[in-house]
Amino acid sequence: xxxxxxxxxxxxxxxxxxxxxxxxxxxxxxxxxxxxxxxxxxxxxxxxxxxxxxxxxxxxxxxxxxxxxxxxxxxxxxxxxxxxxxxxxxxxxxxxxxxxxxxxxxxxxxxxxxxxxxxxxxxxxxxxxxxxxxxxxxxxxxxxxxxxxxxxxx
Amino acid sequence: xxxxxxxxxxxxxxxxxxxxxxxxxxxxxxxxxxxxxxxxxxxxxxxxxxxxxxxxxxxxxxxxxxxxxxxxxxxxxxxxxxxxxxxxxxxxxxxxxxxxxxxxxxxxxxxxxxxxxxxxxxxxxxxxxxxxxxxxxxxxxxxxxxxxxxxxxxxxxxxxxxxxxxxxxxxxxxxxxxxxxxxxxxxxxxxxxxxxxxxxxxxxxxxxxxxxxxxxxxxxxxxxxxxxxxxxxxxxxxxxxxxxxxxxxxxxxxxxxxx
Numbered sequence: 544x545x546x547x548x549x550x551x552x553x554x555x556x557x558x559x560x561x562x563x564x565x566x567x568x569x570x571x572x573x574x575x576x577x578x579x580x581x582x583x584x585x586x587x588x589x590x591x592x593x594x595x596x597x598x599x600x601x602x603x604x605x606x607x608x609x610x611x612x613x614x615x616x617x618x619x620x621x622x623x624x625x626x627x628x629x630x631x632x633x634x635x636x637x638x639x640x641x642x643x644x645x646x647x648x649x650x651x652x653x654x655x656x657x658x659x660x661x662x663x664x665x666x667x668x669x670x671x672x673x674x675x676x677x678x679x680x681x682x683x684x685x686x687x688x689x690x691x692x693x694x695x696x697x
Numbered sequence: 698x699x700x701x702x703x704x705x706x707x708x709x710x711x712x713x714x715x716x717x718x719x720x721x722x723x724x725x726x727x728x729x730x731x732x733x734x735x736x737x738x739x740x741x742x743x744x745x746x747x748x749x750x751x752x753x754x755x756x757x758x759x760x761x762x763x764x765x766x767x768x769x770x771x772x773x774x775x776x777x778x779x780x781x782x783x784x785x786x787x788x789x790x791x792x793x794x795x796x797x798x799x800x801x802x803x804x805x806x807x808x809x810x811x812x813x814x815x816x817x818x819x820x821x822x823x824x825x826x827x828x829x830x831x832x833x834x835x836x837x838x839x840x841x842x843x844x845x846x847x848x849x850x851x852x853x854x855x856x857x858x859x860x861x862x863x864x865x866x867x868x869x870x871x872x873x874x875x876x877x878x879x880x881x882x883x884x885x886x887x888x889x890x891x892x893x894x895x896x897x898x899x900x901x902x903x904x905x906x907x908x909x910x911x912x913x914x915x916x917x918x919x920x921x922x923x924x925x926x927x928x929x930x931x932x933x934x935x936x937x938x939x940x941x942x943x944x945x946x947x948x949x950x951x952x953x954x955x956x
Contacts, residue, residue: 549741553748559856567858567859573890
């Protein structure tokens with residue numbers, strides 16, 4: 544093999560290898576270098592159920608952001624989650640409500656936003672006041688059982 | 698009493714070996730500076746170490762990916778979670794199997810070849826001849842091979858993961874009829890760039906460094922005989938495989954701790 548052919552194949556190998564790495568990061572890891580185009584709002588919930596970090600945040604079913612972090616508010620023991628929302632959707636009214644929903648009956652949980660009617664918009668660091676906690680299946684079943692028992696008593 | 702003496706002797710030999718390898722490493726690292734002046738040496742070795750290993754890595758990656766497609770499906774289908782197959786395959790490949798299996802193949806294909814080549818050069822006194830001509834064999838022979846191993850390994854591991862993902866897709870979507878969109882979607886929501894992808898790349902960097910180090914060391918310190926070269930080649934593959942698996946456990950434990 545000539546020197547030139549070897550250099551070409553080595554160059555090709557390096558190129559393909561680096562391309563594979565970048566592809567893994569971008570396509571599989573879903574890495575977006577431009578994270579600065581997001582803004583963050585917080586929301587408090589009594590119970591977040593099985594919500595995890597990186598879960599989608601949706602508006603009318605369309606994913607517009609992700610859950611950035613999950614923590615506990617030390618004062619009132621509620622769950623405090625931070626939502627990272629794409630800057631393109633910076634026109635959410637301040638009375639927007641957030642609910643933790645489940646895709647399918649037992650599927651992954653996500654945050655659904657429901658826009659309100661205020662003229663002012665949510666900005667970076669704001670808090671969503673109106674929230675609806677996750678439905679915990681055990682609680683739901685418990686309520687149904689109690690109700691059935693009450694009806695049987697009657 | 699005799700077995701005690703033998704045991705002690707064995708331990709001393711191992712420690713001595715380790716010490717010699719430790720002293721050897723800085724010399725090789727210092728000698729890599731020659732490659733700024735003669736990059737052609739590195740390109741030659743990237744060809745024989747990296748390019749020549751691509752085929753086996755791609756074929757192995759494809760089969761491992763297809764196997765993961767089947768195995769992952771049969772595990773997940775019991776929980777009705779077969780739509781997460783893409784996530785399972787991606788995590789297996791990027792976190793563990795990509796770096797580890799590539800490193801094992803790399804040690805078998807490239808590491809043994811390096812040791813045999815250097816060992817034979819030593820046995821036929823080519824290295825001494827170089828020193829006679831005031832050519833530093835560490836810079837001329839060892840350093841390019843060492844560096845080529847360090848550079849090739851992460852690239853090969855990334856290639857393995859990508860091909861494996863394609864293999865998983867072939868089986869999952871083509872044979873088992875999972876939705877192609879959910880294969881990619883579950884992967885993209887579940888895989889983290891820093892914990893999973895970067896962790897895998899760090900692993901493959903470490904494996905490449907260790908395998909290349911062991912291979913050139915065993916070759917350079919092989920006994921100058923036919924049997925010596927064959928023993929050194931065997932030692933390279935065995936030591937490298939054990940080092941890869943041991944280090945993999947240690948690194949996984951550390952990275953797992955951080956999550």
